[in-house]
Amino acid sequence: MFKLFKNLTNKDKKVILIVATLVVFSVFLDLRMPEYMSEITKLVQTKDSTMKEILNAGGHMLLCAILSLVCTITVGYFSSFLSADFSKNIRRKIFTKVESFGIAEIKKFQTSSLITRTTNDVTQIEMLLSMGLQMMIKSPVMAIWALVKILGKSTELSLVTGTGVVIIVITNLFIIKMVTPRFSKIQKYTDQLNGVTRENLTGIRVVHAFNAEKFQEGRFEDVNNDITKTHLTIQKTFALMDPIMNFVMHFQHLGIYVVGAMLIVKAGMMDKITIFSNMVVFSSYGMQVIFSFLMLTMIFMILPRAQVSAYRINEILEEDLSIKDGYYKGLTDKKGIVEFKNVSFKYPDADEYILKNISFKVNQGETIAFIGSTGSGKSTLINLVPRLYDATEGEVLVDGVNVKEYKLSTLNNKIGYIPQKAFMFTASVKDNVAYGNNGREKPNIEKVKEAIKVAQGKDFVEKMPDKYDTMIARGGTNISGGQKQRLSIARAIARDPEIYIFDDSFSALDYQTDLKLRTELKKYTKNATSMIVAQRIGTIMNADTIVVLDKGECVGIGTHKELLKKCDIYKEIALSQLSEEELENA
């Protein structure tokens, strides 16, 4: 928590100081008020006091109240500024940090968790600041100050007040102890509830097909019971809180009166009056003490949740980046050349290598393809080029320069990367294709149209209601998987890269479209180099070079014809998809 507060700006810190001063002042005023109250009470009680005296005391009290109002409003102003400012800055810091993450970090944290950390967790901290800051300063000051005012005045009455405080503290400790672990359980059960429901929703066809409605309801029922039980326990525990608080407050009041009365009976004439006035003071300050303890426990209620959030935020902010930016910004005389020199790769904390000693070179205008079973490392291999990961050993060179030396943006300007899963932004078709920055001007509409045409998307885009200005829905739900892939390829084309990287980017296309797209692309980008990962033999068999991977090792390199002859694994893959006769025909 404190670590997180290191992110407070100097301005924020000044604001905290102001808030603290004002809070202390308002506590002073708040504690003054009962004195005026008892003065007024006394004046009203005495028959001979004049109206002027009463108005005078009343005026003082009102002045106090107004000052206190002004104080708290100012505090409110500053603390709302503080919490909003702090959360804004933290949110920005997290966002910027996540933007600089590599795939490794994203995988480690999970996208969904990163999202909740940037939003919900920050909101938790914000809540703590906006509600808690005042309370955190106010309640101890108030409690101590009020205690000082009454302590030493009467042992017996102090004891009564003390008992009240002790009961409240014990009750709250009990409640916190009961409730805190159950809160995290609720979180878990909510996840499960969501899980079971999501499962039912996504598998709705299967559920119906297996007549498993009852079965699913049963699964839901189990979690529903668990979550209800836990909720019930929590609420039953909380149901104790209010009655006990009221009970303690009232009985403390009454107790002070009764004990006071007993003391009065025993006391001498003079002491009686002193005891009575002590009694009145005790009952009003005792109330303040109890209130401040109540406030304190409220902080303890939000604190654990905020602490968890702070921890989760710090985890992001403190994460070491696995990909460090380089400095090389200059031009290269060679273009479109990618070379791997004895490249090996393993995940930082893994034992096993995913890629072992891979070497190849591809020249400008050539196409290189990678094929192999899942887990053979082909995706990982091409991800090393745009530095989504860094090679553990060996070198990856683009245009003769090690990728680690490039400034990331310079490197990215050379590359058109099309990931396995086509990703669409919630924006128009045009903006989706013109996305990003390649160090030159943004592609204009003509360029966008051309790119879409090459990517075989012209037909469907022009059938859409607003054509190129049609908005793509969140997650691209209003277009099909194949259409997404085509737009995603168009996005790379619009960038005019030296090197295309297709990470299994044709999988959702039917053979026909796949073929046409690749033919058109070839025509359009004569000088560009293509690196293709694919599952389908048909997609890759025309490549200049095919690299066959198996368990991270290169088991064959050559053209389709060569590999069919010399590489068993390649032949096996090919035969699983096409018959011998078909392969011959091809």
Next chain:
Amino acid sequence: MPRHNTEKSKDFKKTTIRLFKSLNNWKYLLIVSILLALFGAALSTIAPNKLSDVTNVIQDGIKPDTEKFKEVSENIIKNAMTNSIKNEIVLSNPNNIIESINNLDIDKKMLILPEIEINKIKVSTLDQISFMQTIETLNSETSLNKLNSLPESIKKIIEPKLDTKELEKRAMILAIIYLLSSIFGYCQGIIMAYVANGYSKRLRKDISVKINRLPLKYFDTHETGDVLSRITNDVDTIGINMSDNITSLVSNITLFLGSIIMMFVTNWIMALTAILSSVLGFFLSFLLLKRSQKYFVERQKVLGDINSHIEEIYSGHNIVKAYNGEKEALEEFDRINDKLYNCNRKSQFLSGIMQPIMHFIGNFGYVAVCVVGALLVMNDQTTFGTIVAFMIYIRLFTNPLSRIAQGMTTMQSIAAAGERVFEFMDEKELADESNLKEKLAVKDAKGNIEFKNVKFGYDENRTIIKDFSAKIKSGQKIAIVGPTGAGKTTMVNLLMKFYDINSGDIIIDGKSIKELKRSNIHELFVMVLQDTWLFDGTIYDNIKYNKKNISKDQVWEACKTVGIDHFIKTLPGGLDSNVGDNEAISSGQKQLITIARGMIEDAPFLILDEATSNVDTRTEELVQKAMDKLTEGKTSFIIAHRLSTIKNADLILVMDEGNIVEQGKHEELLKKKGFYANLYNSQFQK
């Protein structure tokens, strides 16, 4: 993103009434709890009266007893006057009896003022004299110091008597009131916890049951997240707020009204003072609440915006990076973040100053009541006790209002959430099938199926399957092919009666599917889809799924048939390994598990979606072998991607843009040189 509380409902009254009605039996408990809240609040309004009683008793106990004081002085003077000798002395200096007595010798003093007994307490001569000396210098104001220097015997007489019996009685009454109100409060809290949780549990259950009763069309047109948010966020909003809010609303309204009534009963002038002095404050705070509400709503919207932006950028992280989109993304983020900052600041500020303002109104009312009260006391129009009572009433009166205001907005959000839940519950369900009496048992089914002039469209206006007819005999293989998005799943939807056909008929072994219950049809089909659907459970659970009386051996048998037994044996838990987040199980292996699940089910028909795009080729081979095993002896519909399937098929349905554009055998279709031939040949072209 949780939906925030401030969401407004469209029809507050209607939804509230419906919420109440749908509580069913919980309704009565709710009423009990409302009654308890009512009693508790009523007790709280009486309590100040009783407390001022206690105060009065104690106060009486510290004032010196003026009656006794008079009695003492009268007694002593009478004592001094009754003797004849005394008369002389008194007469010698009639102006100052006390002085003349003082000047006497001690024995004379004793003669004049012999020891007397007042209230059974002996007062000696000296004490009497000292009393007389004291009261001589006593002015009208009873100076306590003077009284304190009185001789013990007299002090004992005039000393204030705290009426302990009375105090005990009054304190007891008050204690009982406090205790009762705490007990009421606790009972009420417990009851509400049961009501709220019981009710939200039922709502959740209703939603979960409803999910399986909705036509598939609903899920094809609605997002999963939407239903999820109803089951969690909305139900939580109802459950949590209901338990806190309803009774607190009731007790605060009672307190508010009660204190107004009590105030008017006690003294109408002061009641008016109290109300008038608070009116401005109330007005102000309602204004504030409305304003802050506006910002809260806006904040919720902006939070949604920033959430969407973050989600998009984070999930498209690799694209953002690879296309140098970071700056662009950050600019957009900053724009929304600034907006959020403004809403946050304003909403928090405005809602934060509500409390201090109410606090101030309380204090202001306090002073006003005291001043007006004092005026009235001076004119003998009221007593001090009334002022004391009013000092408490003014707090009772001002405190609940802000809570009532907050409570009303929470009620709004409960209604909004309720509306969303009810909206879902009101969705049209699948057609009722209880009137369908036909039944086709699995053992009687042979596997013939006939399509007769089937017409179908997802939209009423747009028919996509126009007049499709085909006769399929038991054990035949039907391949459905076509480019992406051609509507291949439509066939699955119709066969499984997920959607109803517009006209025509599908006849299974002589029985129209219109005559058969959906559950009956589902029994006849084994369905294995491309999206491997596994739930969070063990491999065994997933394969067995909802079927009963399936032994581990049978599951093993199925695993062996699809060829996944070796793999399962390598897992530490074997069949009992969890599939949920198990990274050791690849997507291909998951597909094998779903095929094994299909294996367990013995049915004459099969629907198989064989696309396996992201599965490695070797596993794919295994999967294909398993699928072939699965088709043995069954009439199968295969959404085909493999050439071998297509070539061997007894019937190929070629689909494009939702339509069946061609149908026939491989060879026939190739000869046609139409759409299919094109599609097929494209994979061999350079």
